[in-house]
Amino acid sequence: MNQTIRVRYAPSPTGLPHVGNIRTALFNWLFARHNKGKFILRIEDTDVARTQPGALESIMDSLRWLGLDWDEGPEAGGPYSPYFQSQRLGIYRSIAEKLIAAGQAYHCFCSPERLQAMREEQTKRKEPPRYDRHCRDLPAAEVARLRGEGVVPVVRFNIPLEGRTVFKDLLRGEVSFENSTLDDLVLLKSDGYPTYHLANVTDDHLMEISHVLRADEWLSSTPRHVLLYDALGFQPPVFAHLPIILGPDRAKLSKRHGATAVTEFKEQGYLPEAMVNFLSLLGWSLDEKTELMSREELVANFSLERVSRTAAIFNLEKLNWMNGVYMRKLRPQDLCEKVMPFIESGLGPEPKCPVSDEYVSQITPLVQDRARTLREFAEFSDFFFYEDLKYEAGMLLKGVKSRDTALHALQTARQAIAELPRFDATSLECLFRPLAAELGLKPGEFFGLTRGAVTGKTATPPLFETMAVLGRERCLKRIDVAVKNLSVLKPS
RNA sequence: GGCGCAUUCGUCUAGCGGCCUAGGACACCUCCCUCUCAAGGAGGAGACCACCGGUUCGAAUCCGGUAUGCGCUACCA
Known part of the structure; x- marks a missing residue:
């Protein structure tokens, strides 16, 4: 195959993009960049009810934040415009009509109520819920009658009653489905919008998508798509169904698992380069040891052959570690x-x-x-940054023998600090070490006490550097406050 | 229920018939460094490769079955 690689990320603007979703975008992007192909952003806004106003912006923000630039799509434009499916309704309609004319699709007048009742009945009888093809062979006169009554039909696809549909998935090999287990899916809804199936097949063909890299949950509907490509005389793209991402409880990742939207990670202070690196390792690996890779290294090394087939659990701990690595770099x-x-x-x-x-x-x-x-x-x-510290006075006594020991030590320290000629980390250390000995305290005890007074915390960066940054005045003031806090405490 | 996909340390994974008494990483534990917390360094524990059969001189790796998990089963994507 020497045609150019063209892949797409095709989200529907129904909410904030999910990390699992964006991981799919990442793999598409890496595949495109590795192969010097095109990465296309296509907006699948075919569900009017679920489309949310700000979703498009947050999709684009998420991609931009991670540095996943798209060659064609919203704002970028491109030779296959428009890239919003809601602006391509005429195309889907004409494809649907073409299928009807060829006897590959038909109008269905069944009401949602009838369909629901039918399914309930089927479930009760322990049968697989499936459309019963009630309208598949409706006589022309009946069609005209229903039309006359003003019933707006949907268009359904004629699935062959027999045979098997077999296709190759790049990751999973040959996958095969019995046609009799498929039902006549809806292609065009009564509001004139296409379903995912029609829009997706139509656009992937028209936009000359070479590889469809999408989440595993689409594997089951792929035979329908293959059948559609066949009916339309289109050459299907290469399919690769990527593993999905699960939460720690092995259920599909959702809001219950904490942050899942890409924008939330941004707000929580994760770095995009860490995020890209981490996400790339969720379902892909370079070898048996390499974990830390720059965007360039990922692009240079990414390959579908090394994508795994199993669902991965999102490990926040590891992300935290990796983000720390990137912070330090x-x-x-x-x-x-x-x-x-x-x-x-x-x-x-x-x-x-x-x-x-x-x-x-x-x-x-x-x-x-x-x-x-x-x-x-x-x-x-x-x-x-705070001018006034908030802490429990008792915290100061942690690791110190008694309140009075602490008071005395702090007062001694205060005076020494006030008289110190140069207020820098080295001078402070040269002052404090002997002072601890004079006070009969272990360095750790004395430093810890001072740390508490000056920062209000038990764990901070090294004391003397910290004090030097805080400055003499602030340290003196905080020690005074600490002394006051200790004085009102019961002697111990 | 039907169909499909998957199954290696707690987690992410390496492994594509002999190099595996299964390697790396996160997390965990110990020690070193050290004024606390980190970072860093050195070790450790942790997987009978889901189970049962088969193929083979030899299987985590190939085949079949079972179990479990997940996905799909909408006029949602």
Whole structure:
């Protein structure tokens, strides 16, 4: 096959794009870029009731955020316009009419009520619920009568009553279905919109899609599509059904499992490059060891042969780890820039120090190794920004013998700090180590106590660097507050 | 219920007949480093390769069956 590779991502704008969904987009994109082909974005807005206003924007935002650029589609345009199925209604109608004329499809006047009753009846009799082909061979006179009554029909496809439909799936090999298990699916709905099946087959053909890489849940409807291609005299594309993504409970990933929309990951402070890397490993692998790959490496190495066939569980822990790796790889000034909005929005309304580039760039090297997401970065460094700390005074006593020991140590530290000629990390350490010995405290005890006073936390970046960034005045003030907090505590 | 797909450590996976007494990664545990927390380094535990048959000198790898899971079974995609 030496035609150019053309693949598409064809979401329906019914909500926020899901990570599973976007993983399919990623694989399509990687396949296109690896093969120097085209990646097309096509919007399948054929369900009027389910289409949501902002969905298109969030689909495009998600793709852009991950760097999955499309060659044809909304905003990009392209030779096969339009790329919105709702703007191609005439095409589907004429295809449907062509099928009817050829005896490959028919009008069906059955009401939704009749269909539902029929299915209930079938289920009760333990039969597979299937359209009973009531309208398949309706006499012309009957059709005219129903028409006259104003019943708007749907168009159904004539599935062959016998035989098998066999097709090749790139990942699963030959797949075969008994035609008798398929029913006469609806092609054109009564509102004039096509169903997925018609629109999909029509557009994939017209847009010269070479490979259909879609989620596994479509495998069962592929024989219908193959039959449709046949009826229309179209050459079917190559199919590859990708494994789906499950939540930790092995059920299809959904809102119950926490964040699932791509935009949520963005808001939670994940980096797009980490996301792309992580998602690429959900159902694909390069070899037995390589895990960390740049976008370029992924493009260079991606191949369908190495896509697995089994559903994968979305492992948030691993994403967190990988995001941390990418955070640590960032140049400090880049991290600084990326984390800024999270600091600004992540801090509450309480009075806080000004958030400046200069200040944040001092904090960045201290927190970079410690945070796994940008949001976590903001949380870990919040004490740098709040003017007043909130903590339980008892926290200060953790690891210290008594309240009075702590009070004395803090007061001693306060005075020493106030008199320190140079307020930097090295000077502070040279001051504190001997001071701990003088106080009869272990360094860890003394440092921990000071840490609590100065940050309100038990776990922070290294004490002296942290103090140096906070500045002398703020440290003194916070120690004063700590002393006050301890004084009102019962002696221990 | 019918049809289809799948089944290797808790999780993501490597493996496409002998290199496997099954490799890597996350998570977990221990130790080192260390002012806390991380990061980093060194180890460890963790999979009778779903089960049962078969093919073969030899099977995680091929075939059949069973079980389990998932998907589809709409005028939704």
